[in-house]
Amino acid sequence: MALRTISSQLAAQLDKELMGPEVGFTLEQLMELAGLSVAQAVVKEFPYSESRKSQVLVIAGPGNNGGDGLVCARHLALSGFQPVVYYPKRTTKTPFYAQLVNQLEFFKVPVLGAGDNWAQYLDHTKTLCVVDAIFGFSFKPPVREPFGSILEQLRHTQHELPIVSVDIPTGWDVDEGPADSDCIIPSVLVSLTVPKPCATKIDTRETHHYVGGRFIPRDFALKYGFEPFPYENLDQVLRLH
């Protein structure tokens, strides 16, 4: 069956409606569910075991994709993993992001900033995977620094250190897919609410694809032109392929 997708423009409109006056979700609610979904995908792909490494590097960007990453790190800590967050460009637009960082400190999760030696965690003998929560559906190429250099480093380690991308593989055009051969290739993609067109460009032999962000009813999905996804029980993610 063809993959159900919606464009970046429609995804932004869907988000706006969910958080608009009629539906009334808050960003905080949706982000909590989005971050929980990503954590659940990580747990499904790399089950926690006391006898193996459990360090996860979460790289958080300046927008809501980054916020999903901050939430994901907290849920990973709750699940026994040892997340380390690299958050080089902190958002001061709302106090909410600072609260998410406080919560991570409450869980004793290290949050590194610009100038810290984050690259030491790109060591596959110690780190299980990298969560790419840098940019989501509002990314507009070309990538600006410091994120270009970060992506370059991830490209060098991705064959040994798998990347789990949140919603969009960072650096890919949301509607067109990988802009050039220098783009990162995630081992796992967790599309939120519904995949965006770039998800049709993944090679399913190298990237496992999940959908998560389970927060809309059937009629709302149909209004935006896609069939709802058949999640099981209270699962927050569904593996598509």
Ligand SMILES: NC(=O)C1=CN([C@@H]2O[C@H](COP(=O)(O)OP(=O)(O)OC[C@H]3O[C@@H](n4cnc5c(N)ncnc54)[C@H](OP(=O)(O)O)[C@@H]3O)[C@@H](O)[C@H]2O)[C@H](O)CC1
């Ligand atoms: N319904 C849902 O599925 C939900 C999804 N969520 C997540 O939210 C993101 C979309 O979040 P948004 O804040 O709109 O945008 P991004 O996080 O993708 O990126 C915005 C920031 O990125 C900067 N940016 C954009 N392009 C570049 C670039 N080329 N180089 C450097 N920086 C860039 C941008 O900066 P500006 O200066 O351009 O403003 C922003 O700071 C979605 O994908 C999901 O992951 C929500 O959690 C809730 C529900």
Ligand SMILES: [K+]
């Ligand atoms: K991402």
